[in-house]
Amino acid sequence: MPLNVGEITYTNILPLYYYVNRSKLAKNDISFVPQVPAHLNLAMKTGVIDVGAISSFAYGQNYKEYELFPDLSVSSFGKVGSIFLFSKLPIEKLNGASIALTSSSATSVHLLKIILKEFYSINANYETVKPELQQMLKSNEACLLIGDDAIEALWNKDDENLYMYDLGEIWTKFTNLPMTFAVVAVRKAILAKERSAVSILFDEMKESKELSLRNGFLPMIKDIKTKHRGNYRFWENYFAGLDYHFQENQFRGLQHYYELCFKHGFIEQVPKLSFVNDYAHTHSM
Ligand SMILES: C=C(O[C@@H]1C=C(C(=O)O)C=C[C@H]1O)C(=O)O
Known part of the structure; x- marks a missing residue:
């Protein structure tokens, strides 16, 4: 039977996929489905894909059906560098505002709602739309972008007066915990x-x-530079801010996120982190 593997089409996930031996995997009938996280979350739920990186929020929704690969994640302690709220107003002034959310995300959209409600006591109106900065800000006071869309927006925004908030930074400031996005x-x-x-x-x-x-990350960055702007220092800095491990401190951060998702009615139960049998101990099956 073929194995369909979801592959998030953002630079942040590349270290987990860049060196996989695709021809060896193809011989084992393993193939890749490149898509944005929200698409892969749904594809995983419906069985269109079988395995791969998904939003940590999507694991929380469907944890009874899934097992995790140990010690692989996309996390950050503090700044993540590609999950930004762009806002015409300071964050404290967003009560009653309308905020556009990228349709590509699951973890970060709920993280934003938690941050605003739980940490700033802000109620906002949300709409989910395509990730295009200018379009999003036409009829909204603020917008959330993630991944390469957020990085592009950082480079292309022509309005110097926009406030910019890194959700990883805010999360760690209020919780002193890391955040796991995928x-x-x-x-x-x-x-x-x-x-x-x-x-x-x-x-x-x-x-x-x-x-x-x-x-x-150096050979990878050379490759990234052929497709994206940004010099070596930018990309080195970006990857230095991301954490690909998934261990005790990431568990604590993610557990806290799930507890808040439950408190705010985004998930029905606080999930348990359940790992593929034996992997955690032996790293083989
Ligand atoms: C670090 C990021 O994490 C991503 C954010 C996700 C989400 O919000 O659902 C899903 C997968 C991650 O690759 C990012 O997009 O910048």
């Missing part, structure tokens, strides 16, 4: 049937992360 999950139903293919994929992703960290 996790790597597999559908339990496929795990039962495709254990060895899933295991091959996990080893490749783990290896990709380790190699990326070992070489300081």
Whole structure:
């Protein structure tokens, strides 16, 4: 049976995918589906994809159906560098304002709602739209962008008077915890049937992360620069602010996020983090 792997089309996830041996995986009938997180979250839920990086919020919604790959995530402690609220007003003044949310995200849109309500006691009106800064700000006081859309907006915004807030920075300021934006999950139903293919994929992703960290992301950045603006220093800085591990302190941050998602009615239960059997101990199946 083929194994369909979701691949988030943002630069932030690249270290987990950049070095996977795609021809080796193709021989094992493993193929990739590149898409934005919101699309992959849904594809995973409906079984169009079987495994891959998804929004950590989506794991919280469907955790009973999924298992996590250990020690892989997209997290940050403080600034994340690509999840921004762009606002015509200071954040404290957003009560009653209308805010446009990117249709590509799940974790960050709920994180924004939590930050505003829980930390600033702000009630706002939200609408979900395509991630285009100028368009979003036409009829809204503020907008949330993530991933490469947020980085592009950072470079292209012509309004110097916009306030900009990094959600990772605000989260850590108020909680002193890291935030985990993406996790790597597999559908339990496929795990039962495709254990060895899933295991091959996990080893490749783990290896990709380790190699990326070992070489300081440099060959990858050279490649990124052919597609995006930004000099070496910009991208080195960006990756230095991201954390690809998923360990005790990330668990605490994510657990707190889930508790607040539950408190605000975004999820029905506070999920347990459940890892693919044995991986956490042996890293093999
Ligand atoms: C760090 C980021 O994390 C992303 C944010 C996500 C979300 O908000 O649902 C999902 C996957 C992550 O890759 C980013 O997009 O900048």
